[in-house]
Amino acid sequence: MPKDGIGASVKRKEDYRFITGQGAYTDDIDRPGQTYAVFVRSPHAHARIASVDTSAAAAMPGVVKILTGADYAADGLGGLPCGWQVTGKDGPMVEPPHPPLAADRVRHVGDQLAVVIANSAAEARDAAEAVAVEYEPLAAAASIDAALSPGAPQVHDEAPGNLCYDWELGDKADVDAAFAGAHHVTRVELVNNRLVPNAMEPRAAVAEYDRATREYTLYTTSQNPHVIRLLMGAFVLQLPEHRLRVVAPDVGGGFGSKIFHYAEEAILTWAAGKVARPIKWTAERAESFVTDAHGRDHVTVAELALDADGKFLGLKVDTRANMGAYLSTFAPCVPTYLYATLLAGQYTTPKIWCGVQAVFTHTVPVDAYRGAGRPEATFVVERIVETAAHEMGIDPAELRRRNFVPPDAFPYQTPVALVYDSGDYEGTLAAALADADYNGFAARRTEAEARGKLRGIGLSAYIEACGIAPSAVVGSLGARAGLYECGEVRVHPTGSVTFFTGTHSHGQGHETTFAQIIAERLGVDIDAVEVVHGDTSKIPFGMGTYGSRSLAVGGSALSRALDKVETKAKRIAAHLMEASEADIEFADGQFTVAGTDKSVGFGDVALTAYVPHNYPIEELEPGLDETAYYDPANFTFPAGCHVCEVEIDPDTGAVEIVNFAASDDFGNVINPMIVEGQVHGGIVQGVGQALLEGCVYGDDGQLATGSYMDYTMPRADDVPSFTVSTRTTPCPHNPLGAKGCGEAGAIAAPAAVMNAVHHALASRGVSRIDMPATPARVWQALNA
Amino acid sequence: MPTVNMNVNGEAVSGEVESRTLLVQFLRETLRLTGTHVGCDTSQCGACVVHVNGVSAKSCTMLAVQCEGADVTTIEGLADGDALHPMQEAFRDNHGLQCGFCTPGMIMSALDLANRNSAPSEQEVRDWLEGNICRCTGYHNIVKSIMAGARAMAAGQGG
Structure with a gap:
């Protein structure tokens, strides 16, 4: 393997321009x-x-x-x-x-x-x-409740009662029957708070x-x-x-916005x-707050039916989702196909029903924000599972183990349309529990109590559907576009490479990750590879970056284009060495004739392709420039377990995260350093949702949280450092075995944090607290 | 319109500005030093941090005319030719940036801390960053970068 190939924590190629102030953002263009x-x-x-x-x-x-x-x-x-x-x-x-x-x-x-x-x-x-x-x-209808109340102000004449759609997934009667035989039913009411994505660069054009x-x-x-x-x-x-x-x-x-x-x-x-x-x-920041699409904003009632052993029998979820004033580009699919389809979580729950009412309000449009539907689904599943465990007196980790889809059950058909590709949920649970020293919690709680602090620990065993998306599947569900990806590998005459990708990097490090794959496959130095993205005049086509898709879909397009480059290069090499194509082997940048010491380097083959003086010109065109379009066979299913431990000061209501451990299965990892960075950032957006961030509209539709003075962004002193690790079950249906890592933290963290907060507060009789669990809310709950 | 004179990254510069022109506008628009960014309009995010007379300042919250005669250092003034400043190196080595938008402000702010405290603890770094927001990294690797950068700066001075 080249030192900068797959699996190496290569320092990012793009960093030089950013750390020297030479990035070229839109507002820098004159x-x-x-x-x-x-x-x-x-x-x-x-x-x-x-x-x-x-x-x-x-x-x-x-x-x-x-x-x-x-x-x-x-x-x-x-x-x-x-x-x-x-x-x-x-x-x-x-x-x-x-x-x-x-x-x-x-x-x-x-x-x-x-x-x-x-x-x-x-x-x-x-x-x-x-x-x-x-x-x-x-008059304005500024919330879901206001918009659905009788006689509410109408946002659009075309939408009576402000209803965009009333949608369901699953057979309700079937699920009701499962509930009839339940030993225990757990019910939760949840608010998934509205968030403002707040990429640090304001939008510009x-x-x-x-x-x-x-x-x-x-x-x-x-x-x-x-x-x-x-x-x-x-x-x-x-x-x-x-x-x-x-x-x-x-x-x-970007984070979706x-x-x-x-x-x-x-x-x-x-x-x-x-x-x-x-x-x-x-945009000025104040303008961003009232024009960038917001995220989340669900109100949900959920019920989980369990048998006497804690096996899940059925799940019913009833959600109302805020669309805002207009339908943003992908808004309608977020609370439906990116949400209800994930309600099986990591579990074998046999019967699931979900109803969703999407509602127009006089607020900024709501659309996909980091995770998009999957954080909302994870929050429902992991809050209700944890609540059920405490209600039934079963350890929350043990209750999850009893219900996990087992490692030998893949591919696994859920009752909510998806087929999970691979996973090892017990593996990531065990790793996260070990990193969190789950078994030592009771002693730490006792020690905290002696200091007058309330301590709690919470789990979140999440799953997401990423690698968006198989075009035929999403087309059947209402998508008006295909969701494949395109990549062009242009090998230059002296063997350096430019890769044109239809994905877009806005922090994810594609210029490095894709270059590593090319260095690995072609045996070229990583400095001889340049990755180009973000310009319709240079890249044949592309669907862009969202839904943790760039590696799983865009990387697969790259892999397919590299296959074509290798195939053609082998034919040229065979000609140069007067050998049969079938006898050509390619490794570490050298084409060799199997069983001989005859070889030719990749650079020589590239030069031959562009200077075809000695070339099989009657059977092969000159040039070494290949394009591939890759349409995924299925979604990918990153999954894992995050464990959060909090300490609450009952005098102030302040919640401190004292430990956070994550074990994630992203399939094969190209650059572990970049992957860890993605997880850190996602976790803090999830912590922000759980403890700090909340977009507040007044009844008159005025945005009360319209600046960083009022909307609490997570800062460095709000969070600790994290313990993150990965465990791999490769994706079986794409050439890289990759699942995607961009959204996991934001998907997993809110439930982990809120489970920990509820755990800490349970001893004081607090049974419900909504996100964000600000000091004021916690204090009020403790003193209600 | 008033004329303002200052020293930016070691070079004497002058320009005509409106009295309402902010330092960040003068840097970005008049001098075309676009490494200094604007991420908010309320002095909260710190993407615009530069040094004025050796101390970190939010350039969105100073008027250009306030900097008459001042020494201003921006992110563009840190590297010595191709040789990066140790704090810049530390951000790259520790993956202390993702999208890069907050990075110039983070680095300039970090430098001021390192100038005051050559071996800051994790908590001291986190407290110092109260005025800088990052949405990508979760701060984990920024904190690591700054601690490493401060150590490297101290080692460089010692050697």
């Missing part, structure tokens, strides 16, 4: 003649737009153009499309129009209705404040139009530039793809054609 855009946004959660007067603003210094919702409507262009159609009990979901600039009604604080373009950002900001909008405020070539270029903070090009070009602005280039350069974190096609991207591109000058827009 184009000649550039103008600046500022959007006029609604201060009301719900209002009719009576008039928009731009005359005073248009006369202000530096103003180039002002465009309103009426201007957009007059051009006859499209609304923002939704990429997934869910069909509920009563038919297809309600899919209201989503105009990029509102013309007659605004439906959430931050909804945009005009854009001001000026020579400087300050001039644009000044003029935007001078746009006179006359609103007729209307630069759009320009070249009159000579009639080509539009959009630089944007995106996780999937080809998807933006397709959605914006085909559905919104009606621009052909060959004259629309979308570039997602260095992107400062930069998957979606946002209004600002379309409006900037449209406006760039009108002003024929480049336009830049960069």
Whole structure:
């Protein structure tokens, strides 16, 4: 194995530019003649737009153009499309129009209705404040409960009762029958708190139009530039793809929030054609809070039926999910196909029913945020399992063991549509318990009690469906796109390699991980490999990065492209060595004729491919440049166990995480250093959800947590260091055996933390506390 | 418009600014030193940390005209040619960054800590980072990086 090949913790190739301040993020891009855009946004959660007067603003210094919702409507262009159609009990979901600039009604604080373009950002900001909008405020429905109450204000006329869909999975009567024979039933009511993703780089875009070539270029903070090009070009602005280039350069974190096609991207591109000058827009953080798609926001009641031995008999889950004011790109699939299908967890629960009502409210749209549906499912399953264990007096680890899908049961068909590929749930449980010193907990609790502290320990044995996704499967479930991936391996004449990937790296380290795979396979030095992503003019196609898919799907496309490179290179090598193709072996960058000492290096073969003086030209084209598209056979199923131990100060209600251990099965690992970093980051987002973060709307639809002064982001002193490890059962259905690691921490951690908090508080008679378990909430629960 | 003069990364610079122009805007837009980032508008995230007269400061919370005559160091001023600063090396060696957006502010903030405390404990590092938010790393490897970087700086000075 080359020293920088698969399995090595190679230092990241991309780091040099970031640690020297030479990253190139969208806001760092300046184009000649550039103008600046500022959007006029609604201060009301719900209002009719009576008039928009731009005359005073248009006369202000530096103003180039002002465009309103009426201007957009007059051009006859499209609304923002939704990429997934869910069909509920009563038919297809309600899919209201989503105009990029509102013309007659605004439906959430931050909804945009005009854009001001000026020579400087300050001039644009000044003029935007001078746009006179006359609103007729209307009553708002700012929460799920408010939106579903009789007589609630309507978000869309098309959606009576504010219902987007009423959907179910499973046979309810069948599950009810299972409950009839139960020895014990555990019931929990849960709130999965609304979160703001808060990638540190605010969204930004630069759009320009070249009159000579009639080509539009959009630089944007995106996780999937080809998807933006397709959605914006085909559905919104009606621009052909060959004259629309979308570039997602260095992107400062995404966590899902930069998957979606946002209004600002379309409006900037449209406006760039009108002003024929480049336009830049960069969100202020306060603007991000009211325009980036939010995450989670479920209210759930769940019941678990168990027999006398603690075997699970059935699970019933009833969830209401907030969609916000409009359907964001992938919103409808999050609380359905990415949620209900994971409710078997790691267990053999034979009967499962889940009902989901998706609800429109006068709030920012909700869509996929790190984990997307799977954290919500894990929270339901792992909270109810842990609660059942305590109710039945069975150790929570033991109750899980009694119900695990056993290691010899794979592939395992769950009652909720998925076929798990591989796993060893007892293995990851045992490893996490050992790292957490689970057996020593009782002594630590006694010691803490002596200090006046409440101590608790909680488990979360999670599973996720990643490697998104087999196109035929998701197509049958309403996805309007295929979810394969594309990779092109271009071997240069002297043997160096450029890999073009349709995935996108915004912190994940693809430039290193993919280079390791290439170094391993082709025997080239890792410094002779360059990975290119994020530009539709360079990469054939791509679906981007989300759902822990880049390695499992994009890496598989790379692997298939490398297969093609190797096949062709072997034919060239056979010709050079006057041997039969079947006798050529390839290892460590050398082609050899089996059983002889004849060999030729990869670099010589590459040169021959491009300088074909001695070449089988009648049977083989010159060049060594291969593209592969890979559509996965199944989802992948990363799984593992996280254990959290907390100490609570009953005088203040403050929760301290004193230990956190994770054991994860991500299939084969390419770069352990990068994988551990992904787990650390995910855990802290999960800890943030459990203890700190909560997006709060007032009843009037005003966002109360609209800045870092009010929305509590996890900081370094809120969390400890972690003990993380991996145990591997390879994915059996993709060429790398990889499952994906990006979302695990955020999926597993909330339940682990909240199980620990409940465990600590149980001795004081507290049975329910919702996320985030802030000091105020904990103190109030202790003093209720 | 007022003219402001300052020393940035060892070079005398001057430029016309509005009186409302922030130091970070002057650095990014006038000098095109785009390594210093803006992640919030409330002085909370620390992506914009630079050094002003040797001490870390949030460049989103200073006016450019306040820095008249000051010595300003940004992330671009740390490496000596191709030779990285030990704190930069430590971030790379310990995987102390993912998306890289908070990284310049983290490194500049870390340097100020290391200048004050050559062997900070884990808790001292975590407390010091109160003004810097990272959404990617969970801080685990940033803390490791800063402890290693401070040690490397101290060893370099000792040798």
